[in-house]
Amino acid sequence: MKSTRLLKIVAALLILALPLWLRxxxxxxxxxxxxIYIMLALSLNTIVGYAGQFALGHAAFYGIGSYVTxxxxxxxxxxxxxxxxxxxxxxxxxxxxLGSPVIRLRGDYLGIVTLGFGEIIxxxxxxxxxxxxxxxxxxxxxxxxxxxxxxTSSADFYYLVLxxxxxxxxxxxxxxxxxxxxxxxxxxxxxxxxxxxGIRPTKYKLIAFTMGALFAGVAGAFYATxxxxxxxxxxxxxxxxxxxxxxxxxxxxxxTGSILGAIVLVVTPELLxxxxxYRMMLVGLAIVLMxxxxxxxxxxxxxxKRNFYGKELADKPQKSAAAVSDSNSAT
Amino acid sequence: MKKMMTLLAAFSLIAGVLTGCGNSxxxxxxxxxxxxxxxxxxxxxxxxxxxxxxxxxxxxxLANDAGGVNGKKIxxxxxxxxxxxxxxxxxxxxxxxxxxxxxxxxxxxxxATLAGAPIYNKNKVVEISPGSSSxxxxxxxxxxxRVITTDAYQGEYVAKWTAEEGFKKVAVIYENTDYGLGLxxxxxxxxxxxGGQVVAMESYILGQTKDFSPILTKIKQQNPDxxxxxxxYNEAALIAKQSKTLGLNxxxxxxxxxxxxxxxxxxxxxxxxxxxxxxxNSSSEKENVKAFVKSYEExxxxxxxxxxxxxxxxxxxxxxxxxxxxxxxxSIADYLTTLKGYEGVTGVHDFDENGxxxxxxxxxxVKDGKFQSYTK
Amino acid sequence: MLSQQIINGITIGAIYALIALGYTMVYGILxxxxxxxxxxxxxxxxxxxxxxxxxxxxxFLAFILSALFTALLGMVVERLAYRPLRFTDxxxxxxSAMGVSIFLVNLAQLVWGTETHPFPKVFPIKTYTFxxxxxxxxxxxxxxxxxxxxxxxxxxxxxTRIGTAMRATSMSITNAKxxxxxxxFIIAITFAVGSALAAAAGILVGIYYDAVYPxxxxxxGLKAFTAAVLGGIGNIPGAMAGGxxxxxxxxxxxxxxxxxxxxxxxxxxxxxxxMVKPTGIxxxxxxxxx
Numbered sequence: 001m002k003s004t005r006l007l008k009i010v011a012a013l014l015i016l017a018l019p020l021w022l023r024x025x026x027x028x029x030x031x032x033x034x035x036i037y038i039m040l041a042l043s044l045n046t047i048v049g050y051a052g053q054f055a056l057g058h059a060a061f062y063g064i065g066s067y068v069t070x071x072x073x074x075x076x077x078x079x080x081x082x083x084x085x086x087x088x089x090x091x092x093x094x095x096x097x098l099g100s101p102v103i104r105l106r107g108d109y110l111g112i113v114t115l116g117f118g119e120i121i122x123x124x125x126x127x128x129x130x131x132x133x134x135x136x137x138x139x140x141x142x143x144x145x146x147x148x149x150x151x152t153s154s155a156d157f158y159y160l161v162l163x164x165x166x167x168x169x170x171x172x173x174x175x176x177x178x179x180x181x182x183x184x185x186x187x188x189x190x191x192x193x194x195x196x197x198g199i200r201p202t203k204y205k206l207i208a209f210t211m212g213a214l215f216a217g218v219a220g221a222f223y224a225t226x227x228x229x230x231x232x233x234x235x236x237x238x239x240x241x242x243x244x245x246x247x248x249x250x251x252x253x254x255x256t257g258s259i260l261g262a263i264v265l266v267v268t269p270e271l272l273x274x275x276x277x278y279r280m281m282l283v284g285l286a287i288v289l290m291x292x293x294x295x296x297x298x299x300x301x302x303x304x305k306r307n308f309y310g311k312e313l314a315d316k317p318q319k320s321a322a323a324v325s326d327s328n329s330a331t
Numbered sequence: 332m333k334k335m336m337t338l339l340a341a342f343s344l345i346a347g348v349l350t351g352c353g354n355s356x357x358x359x360x361x362x363x364x365x366x367x368x369x370x371x372x373x374x375x376x377x378x379x380x381x382x383x384x385x386x387x388x389x390x391x392x393l394a395n396d397a398g399g400v401n402g403k404k405i406x407x408x409x410x411x412x413x414x415x416x417x418x419x420x421x422x423x424x425x426x427x428x429x430x431x432x433x434x435x436x437x438x439x440x441x442x443a444t445l446a447g448a449p450i451y452n453k454n455k456v457v458e459i460s461p462g463s464s465s466x467x468x469x470x471x472x473x474x475x476x477r478v479i480t481t482d483a484y485q486g487e488y489v490a491k492w493t494a495e496e497g498f499k500k501v502a503v504i505y506e507n508t509d510y511g512l513g514l515x516x517x518x519x520x521x522x523x524x525x526g527g528q529v530v531a532m533e534s535y536i537l538g539q540t541k542d543f544s545p546i547l548t549k550i551k552q553q554n555p556d557x558x559x560x561x562x563x564y565n566e567a568a569l570i571a572k573q574s575k576t577l578g579l580n581x582x583x584x585x586x587x588x589x590x591x592x593x594x595x596x597x598x599x600x601x602x603x604x605x606x607x608x609x610x611x612n613s614s615s616e617k618e619n620v621k622a623f624v625k626s627y628e629e630x631x632x633x634x635x636x637x638x639x640x641x642x643x644x645x646x647x648x649x650x651x652x653x654x655x656x657x658x659x660x661x662s663i664a665d666y667l668t669t670l671k672g673y674e675g676v677t678g679v680h681d682f683d684e685n686g687x688x689x690x691x692x693x694x695x696x697v698k699d700g701k702f703q704s705y706t707k
Numbered sequence: 708m709l710s711q712q713i714i715n716g717i718t719i720g721a722i723y724a725l726i727a728l729g730y731t732m733v734y735g736i737l738x739x740x741x742x743x744x745x746x747x748x749x750x751x752x753x754x755x756x757x758x759x760x761x762x763x764x765x766x767f768l769a770f771i772l773s774a775l776f777t778a779l780l781g782m783v784v785e786r787l788a789y790r791p792l793r794f795t796d797x798x799x800x801x802x803s804a805m806g807v808s809i810f811l812v813n814l815a816q817l818v819w820g821t822e823t824h825p826f827p828k829v830f831p832i833k834t835y836t837f838x839x840x841x842x843x844x845x846x847x848x849x850x851x852x853x854x855x856x857x858x859x860x861x862x863x864x865x866x867t868r869i870g871t872a873m874r875a876t877s878m879s880i881t882n883a884k885x886x887x888x889x890x891x892f893i894i895a896i897t898f899a900v901g902s903a904l905a906a907a908a909g910i911l912v913g914i915y916y917d918a919v920y921p922x923x924x925x926x927x928g929l930k931a932f933t934a935a936v937l938g939g940i941g942n943i944p945g946a947m948a949g950g951x952x953x954x955x956x957x958x959x960x961x962x963x964x965x966x967x968x969x970x971x972x973x974x975x976x977x978x979x980x981x982m983v984k985p986t987g988i989x990x991x992x993x994x995x996x997x
Binding site for chain 2: 708711712715719813816820821822823825832834836841843912916917918920921922923925926957958959961962966967969970
Binding site: 048104105106115117120123127237241244245252278280281289291295296 | 788797800803805936967970977982986
């Protein structure tokens with residue numbers, strides 16, 4: 001126990017001091033990208049992993065957050081620290097509005113509808129030229145300022161994303177390990193049972209949708225101010241798929257899993273850069289192999305050692321994963 | 332506990348490998364001079380990205396065959412931005428923070444150039460784009476250059492040509508990207524200013540739309556006397572072909588991006604008579620163009636497209652800068668800002684204070700399955 | 708103009724329908740969405756192109772050969788990327804499919820290059836005009852061939868032993884196994900048939916647009932998947948109807964509403980249909996077990 005804590009402290013210090021020992025902007029940029037994707041994967045995990053809702057349009061929420069932030073920073077004098085929560089809330093609202101009519105759909109039908117929403121939102125970014133400047137994108141987005149200090153270096157943004165990731169992890173962890181998390185899981189396992197014990201599936205699914213959208217919006221807000229240029233090309237269906245792959249690869253309904261999934265899927269394509277023309281082919285192959293050899297993900301539910309009240313489970317984790325997948329497929 | 336250890340070990344291993352990637356090239360910087368290349372080598376614009384890579388590689392090869400720069404060989408480090416601004420930011424970080432990279436040829440599409448520009452400018456490394464024609468690139472920063480004129484310039488040029496030919500009712504089809512939209516906008520305004528009329532404005536999605544029959548059927552109702560295509564060659568060829576199938580027989584006019592043998596290969600008879608301005612003309616009588624076309628065909632067994640030519644020019648300009656001013660980042664930037672009258676295969680280059688280039692195109696037409704100079 | 712748009716819509720709809728059949732057949736049996744299907748369609752088109760161009764094979768021989776190769780590819784993909792995942796959560800094979808899709812696109816790019824290839828001229832293009840409406844010989848070919856293929860598929864599924872076994876397997880894999888059906892074989896056959904139909908669609912697309920390129924599977928796959936869901940995924944006549952409906956509405960939408968929002972129109976129709984009938988037009992009502 002003691003050495004675990006020590007290790008945790010060492011790891012935390014290493015992460016905190018990353019810009020000091022990692023004196024390389026490219027590496028810091030990768031670290032920042034990982035941070036963005038951790039937020040996206042975690043937020044999608046509340047929808048897919050915990051609430052069991054198959055959503056294929058997460059990049060749309062990411063995009064809405066980015067566009068709201070960019071437009072506010074470009075057209076008003078509002079401070080980034082005010083714009084950030086606004087972007088999150090607006091995106092959350094979109095999650096709620098888009099979620100309400102379709103939440104009753106099941107499984108793959110919900111998947112294709114969310115995919116459709118993602119495409120429609122992207123087409124709006126592309127075609128609503130008066131506001132979004134369409135495919136030309138929005139360049140020159142302001143950097144955040146804090147007490148007269150303007151964020152410019154990668155290290156500044158690294159600490160900003162670190163704080164945002166920490167908040168995301170904390171909030172989502174608290175929520176999914178609370179009574180609400182249990183209700184969500186009940187809905188995922190069996191809606192009929194959930195309803196019979198007074199848990200309204202629609203309400204909980206909507207909560208998951210709204211919360212997932214909100215944090216994706218926060219990630220988008222950070223992205224907009226960090227890169228300082230956004231265009232519709234950044235929020236494609238393939239990005240939604242990549243985020244989903246992070247969730248599944250890391251292990252569904254697991255906070256650690258989403259973090260691991262994000263790290264692996266951001267780092268793998270970078271490690272494969274040496275393969276030049278073969279690179280994306282190898283990335284595809286790697287995804288297939290990871291799924292075939294680790295279908296439960298790196299840190300799936302079967303690895304969880306504590307139950308939702310924080311009590312240690314017995315040594316051998318119960319074989320709940322198989323049961324989960326069975327009940328999930330019985331639509 | 333053990334897991335924690337494994338995790339940490341894996342983490343530091345990955346970090347080590349990544350740093351290794353970033354720095355290993357730094358160590359060997361002594362023997363070779365490195366130029367970065369950032370282009371969409373995979374994905375929807377891969378065809379242009381690969382052409383850019385070939386053009387740049389050829390310039391490097393020719394320079395090395397001629398003895399390199401002050402006895403040092405030049406090396407091209409190619410990275411794939413997949414037409415994705417997020418990926419472009421990664422590539423830009425990778426190239427800009429590797430101090431052995433002296434300058435970068437790229438990116439291709441304007442959104443990638445704009446996503447990379449803040450990073451290149453912060454690290455004070457020249458980025459010279461062979462394909463980004465969006466007006467927004469003008470203000471991207473002092474280290475961002477390009478060897479292609481803006482959409483605005485080309486749109487107005489073609490509009491003037493339209494008026495000269497006496498076309499009055501024009502239909503416009505453009506690709507829904509920064510490029511196509513920019514062109515279509517300027518062209519429409521300029522045509523109307525010249526007394527013409529734009530009877531239809533229709534767009535398509537690059538790399539997705541292959542069925543143009545709905546918009547062409549719609550355009551046919553308007554009886555235009557000219558169809559302007561603001562997009563790239565694959566789509567232009569399909570548009571020409573499908574309009575013939577639908578019985579819409581009008582002349583076509585386009586932009587320099589259509590200059591590619593793919594237009595003729597795919598379009599066949601349907602693109603006969605297609606009019607377009609060109610900065611690059613492979614059948615040109617100019618000596619430097621002839622030499623470029625010959626060595627390109629020898630190296631790749633195909634003829635160069637306009638983007639291969641742009642990339643060739645961009646790379647040659649960088650190499651010239653290294654030779655004449657010095658092989659370091661700042662010297663290259665200084666050289667480019669003062670460069671006037673550089674004779675490349677795509678015309679005479681004069682950079683203005685924003686890093687934009689001014690060039691005069693030539694009027695071309697597709698005739699007997701070849702691009703030829705246009706004569707009335 | 709209206710009738711012209713409808714004819715164009717039916718042509719492209721027939722192609723969507725052929726691809727959609729692959730999605731729907733696999734879904735019917737395994738309840739997974741084969742997201743790599745669009746890229747299998749792309750590979751099929753390239754096989755056809757390759758055989759026609761380099762072996763100068765007669766058209767129908769090339770058509771059959773490329774269908775065979777693509778069927779084989781479909782079976783290989785099933786064996787390597789899906790079969791090991793049959794008893795996992797349904798979302799897992801989906802991600803594996805995404806991996807296959809990335810792999811195939813980049814493989815095609817390496818083998819055949821990134822450029823757009825013209826399709827060999829196998830049929831003379833003739834256009835027939837009546838009442839101001841134009842229809843080309845290629846459109847007629849597409850319609851005739853896809854009708855033949857769909858009737859063939861219908862007969863195969865309803866009249867043959869394998870087809871019967873397929874339907875049994877789609878009702879319940881466990882029960883089918885108990886009846887002595889080699890379900891692994893049946894699933895492989897399903898992938899093969901779906902892939903062969905995609906190859907057929909691919910060659911027709913190749914002739915129609917005269918443009919073959921590595922990323923062509925993306926949009927086609929997305930549209931066909933939409934068509935399959937529209938008709939009620941898992942339902943074969945549904946996929947055909949969904950394809951036609953999508954092709955026609957998309958063309959009309961692009962013509963009369965906005966070509967910029969063409970794809971959005973397809974999705975809006977889908978969302979509206981699913982709101983009214985949550986399992987698609989021909990889909991069976993799902994039963995909630997208690």
